[in-house]
Every structure is written in structure tokens, then in C-alpha cells.
Amino acid sequence: MRFETSTIKDIAKALGLSTSTVSRALRDRYEISEETKKLVLAYAEKVNYRANPIARSLKERRSYSIGIIVSEIANNFFSQVINGIESIAYAKDYHVIISQSHESFAQEKLNVEHLASRSIDGLLIALSSETQDLHYLRDLYSKGLPIVFFDRVPQDFETHKVIANNFKGAFDATEHLILSGKRTIAHLTNSENLSITRERLKGYQAALNKYHIGFNPDLVKYCQHGGMHSEELEQAVKELLPLKPDGIFISSDRLTTGCIMALKKTNPEVANTIAIAGFTNSNLVELFSPSLTSVKQPAFEMGQVATELLISMIEAKRPVTEFQTKILDTELVKMVKPKL
Amino acid sequence: MRFETSTIKDIAKALGLSTSTVSRALRDRYEISEETKKLVLAYAEKVNYRANPIARSLKERRSYSIGIIVSEIANNFFSQVINGIESIAYAKDYHVIISQSHESFAQEKLNVEHLASRSIDGLLIALSSETQDLHYLRDLYSKGLPIVFFDRVPQDFETHKVIANNFKGAFDATEHLILSGKRTIAHLTNSENLSITRERLKGYQAALNKYHIGFNPDLVKYCQHGGMHSEELEQAVKELLPLKPDGIFISSDRLTTGCIMALKKTNPEVANTIAIAGFTNSNLVELFSPSLTSVKQPAFEMGQVATELLISMIEAKRPVTEFQTKILDTELVKMVKPKL
């Protein structure tokens, strides 16, 4: 901001001290006498002194801020994760900078590189559904930028990761459909690149397997753009319906709502006859019609855990070499019988 | 970030030039010969030089970034506004920093001041429902920080503002309820501090008036926390129902969804008998049951317009003294008859 504001220099001049003394007094260093500290602190308070974080960043080569990349904030899952991140970051005096990839690799890369050039101290990222090439991230990582992945994580990247128990979440949801009598259960899911896609598919298959239901690959539909385009979903629904599914297990927030929307739009007459179970953290599910069974991820907690891991990496004195993959349990919220 | 990266100095040394020459060459200044420029550019490209924005900010006392304050990003209206903001900001080479107030004045103030100290070049803000004291904003504004308000704007603050046509939106929604035969129409709204609350109330009253329906203050319920707490809404619903409303006009996104939720939870038997019309930009309304009539704000456009105004203030050579309040039209999306 171009407007004047008091600096350490001003304080030093006013008090007849050197800038170093003032700086040290403000940071409460042991070398400075109590007396001087009091003097400085009082004066700083009086003139409403605020350290300039830009100058500090330049000097210290760090910014006390962490970058976040999600596909979009208009998604309850991600906004809850962000709230979790903020809760920890603020408490530890870090600021957060949020960027959206909108499921585009190019946008993701651009944002990450911009954040990096702005001296973020670390990065929390859920990959876009397009992302396959991790070179740019490896580059930054090898240059020393701490990175923690959450939700959508790469396979072969040695760092901390935080994910939901996708296998179990998918298994539970599918099993729930089976136990309520469904036998032809379709699976609508994201791009095959994503870790969550693979893990959830396995859970789905395992549940079918447990109840001796054959796995039919035709019943699995992948959406490359994660449901960002409605045509994508309508197409998938159109291809699925001829196979007469009596249940659908859907693999992500955006897809779940999008799929119901597509069903209602293209085939309203069957929308209520198909049982739906899907991953979603929407806080509006109770309002949906047709209603559905949802798999909720511990989003807030995921943000917290990821942030704690990231900050521990940032503040580690020596390079971290032991990495963890934390797996958090999902929760199955069963469909309530629609009243009326 | 603490890892090494090439600087202007490195380039200068490698090429046997001075830092000033390199700096000017990179910024394509006229004083530098084409030859030198090519040389520098080529080398910079080769070593993948990235200017350090922190250093630039410190020197230029601006950051090419703008701050955004909204109550929460997990709200389709605000996330759409943010998308609009980003679309303009990125095109003009500004970066955006998003902060959430969670409808808390203290949090809002903290965030604004943090942003200001990080040298944002301008601020886009929708006030929290608690905010009454604007001193801290006036302070920053008078020190030269450009501010543009959107959606929730203060009355007596001379700067650009961008809002929806709240009066008309409210009028249309209420009229729609009346025309579909409702006569006892309640109004659920936000804290009285907010501009949107006042304007929408007026629209509601005007519609009643037009059709000679008496205004009953008991039918108006204010939610101080904008529906952040579910008890608040359940309480309001509880107080409203004894008055036997046959329609409710609701004044904001969060309240609309929250109110339906509260209705379903506390009085499921009447939930479907009361017609609902409310402001909401949720992209999931089509899924809601009971379904409702919604007033959609041009959120994306609002973000764009606000950003254009802000950037014009930032880049103005002389202080801006003429301010505009842009009013954008809302859209009434009528309830579809629930199938099934």
C-alpha cells in the first residue's frame, strides 16, 4: 500500500535508538534490556506500528503463508477443508492463499507457480482431474518447497499425504445399496487419473464381490472433467440407463449432485426409482429429492491434519525423510425415507 | 521460498551487464538497445528467470494483488462473485487473496488489516452481518487504500458500490407469491444492519402494498447471524408458524436453505404446504424438495463490475472523486411443479 505508515526506522529515530535495537526489542530478544523493550513496545503501540510483512519476507526469504490449490471453492467438501486449514494455520500465525484450478491442469500449474514465486512457505494441494504430469511439482519440491497432498494424491511422490478411507467409504456405500436389495449397481466416477477414482472403484468392486455380484465394466462411467460440464453427465446417464441399473454409486461431490440433476432433467420418470449413494459433503443433502445415501468425508479434519503436517515440514530444522499417509474414516449417512 | 533461484543480479553478472540494464531490458524499456534486450531475454528464458514479486512489492510499494472479504466461500453466491473477480483480475495481471469473515466483525477487521499490511492494492468487500462500525475501513480508505463494496454495502461511505436490484428482486418474489394466491406472507431476513436487508424489506412491503395486503411486522423475522447457527432459524420458524403463513419470502442464500431445512426438521408436515420464494444462487435448487422460487443475483457479473471499478481506482493517476453505485438486475426463477 502506498500510504505512509510507521516503520522501525521512525521508531528508532523518535526514541534515539538504532533500528537493530528496535527490531530486537519488538521481537523480544534476550539481549535487550527490559527497560528498552518496554519503551519500544509502548511507543510502537502508540503509533500503531505494524511490521511490514513484505520486507520481512524479503529478508527472511519466507512469507509465513501457505498456498492452497483446490479444484473449486464452490464445493462444500473443499470449502470445509479450507476451513480446517485456516483453523490451524491462523493459530500458528500462518496466512493462507487460496487458488482454484477449476479442474484444469494448465490453471493449476499457473497458480502453483505464481504462489511459489510469491514465496509461500509450503503448499497444500488436491490435484485437478486433468493432472498427470507432476514434473512442475517435483521441481519445486526438489528445490525445497514443502508439499502436502490431500484428497487427490499422486502415487509416486514421496511426501505427506492425507486422504479419506476411500476404499471403505465406497465399500460401505455399495454394500448399503446391495443390502437394500439392489443388484444392478452402476458406478459413476471421475477421471481415471485420480487416486480417489481408483480407490473408490476398488471399494465398489469389493462390495460386489462380497455379495457375489458380477462386476460389469459397462456399468462404470468415467467423467474426465469431474462433472464440470453438464453434457458430460447427461451423456453418462444416457449410456447407463439402457442397462437398467437399480442403484448408482457415485464417486464425488460434484458428480453426485450433477448426476441427480441430469437424471431429473433427462429421465424424470426414473429418477425416483433408482437408489443413489454418493460421496458428497454438501450440507444440503437433506433437501434433495430424490434423496440419497451419502458418504461424508471428514473434510475439516482433513484440512487440519494436512496443515499440521505441512507446518511440521516447514519448521523442521533438517530435511524430513519419513513421510506419512494419513487415512481418515468416512461416514455413511443413510437415506431418509422421503416424506410426502 | 528459501531455495535458490536466479535473480537479476545473476543475469547481470553472467552477461557482464549491470543490474539496472538487465532490469530495464526485462521490462522492455525504450532506453535499452534491441540487441541487449534480446540477449537478456534469451538468457533469462534459459535460466527460467522469475522476477521476485516480494522484492518488487517492497520497492514499488504495491503488490499487484487485491483482497477480497466475503462472509464465507461455501456459499454459491459468494463463490460465483469470486469467480467473476478472478476473471477480471487475472486478465489485468492482478492476483487475488480471499478471506472469510464468517459473519463476524472481529474476524472481518482482523482479515482486512492483515491484507492491508500485506500491501494489497485494493479491497473488495461484502460486509459481515455484524459489522456496524466502519472506522477501521474509513481509516484505511483515507490513507489511500481503494475500496469497492459489493452486495452488502454501507450507506454513508463515499466510494464505488455494486449491488443487485434488491428492491426489485424482493418485489418480484413477493408478487409471485401473491399471484399464486398467497395472502399471509412471512419474511425471513438478515440482520437489520445490512443494506440488503433494508432494501429487500422495502421491496417486500411494496409488493404487499400493490395488492392491498396489510403489512404485519410480526411476520418479519430477523436473523442476526445470517443463519450461521441453525438454532437461530429454528427459533424463527417456530415463532412464525403460529401465524399461519401460506408463503415465505426469504432474503438470502444461507437463510433460504437454512429455513427449508428448519421447516423440514421441525414441522415436516407443513413444509410442503408453504410456498417459498427466496434469494439464492445455489446451483442445486432444482434438487430441493420442497421446491421453491428463487431470486438469482448476477453474482459473476457483480464480481466483474466491482473488480473493474476497483482496478480503475487503483490505476487512476489522480484521486477519484466521482463514485458510482452500479445496480444489477436479478432474475426470478419460478418454482417448477414437483414431479412425483
Added chain:
DNA sequence: AAAAAGTGTGCAAACGTTCCCAAAAACGTA
């Protein structure tokens, strides 16, 4: 009484830029 240790402070460099001011080089003109 001198040396050693401890305490509090200041100087100045550094972080990576930008830009004012001068100076050098190239060119024309008298």
C-alpha cells in the same frame, strides 16, 4: 589491579527489485 565474562547497543550488510542520475559511446554538425 588486571583480565575475563557478561550485558546492552549500534553499524552495516543483505534480501531482489526499481529508478534517478551520471557517464560513456556513438553519431552528427559546424
Added chain:
DNA sequence: TACGTTTTTGGGAACGTTTGCACACTTTTT
């Protein structure tokens, strides 16, 4: 040839911090 102009380049200060080092002064130790 000597002098202006114009074009191109470099030196160095500044932005607001932090911090290694040196210095001065007190206090303790021998």
C-alpha cells in the same frame, strides 16, 4: 577538430526488515 546530441549503459540509493559482528560499559573472577 571540436563540440553538441542522442543513445545506451552503469553506479548506487532506496524500499523495511533481520542479524553477524564489533564496541562500550559493568560486573565478576583471579
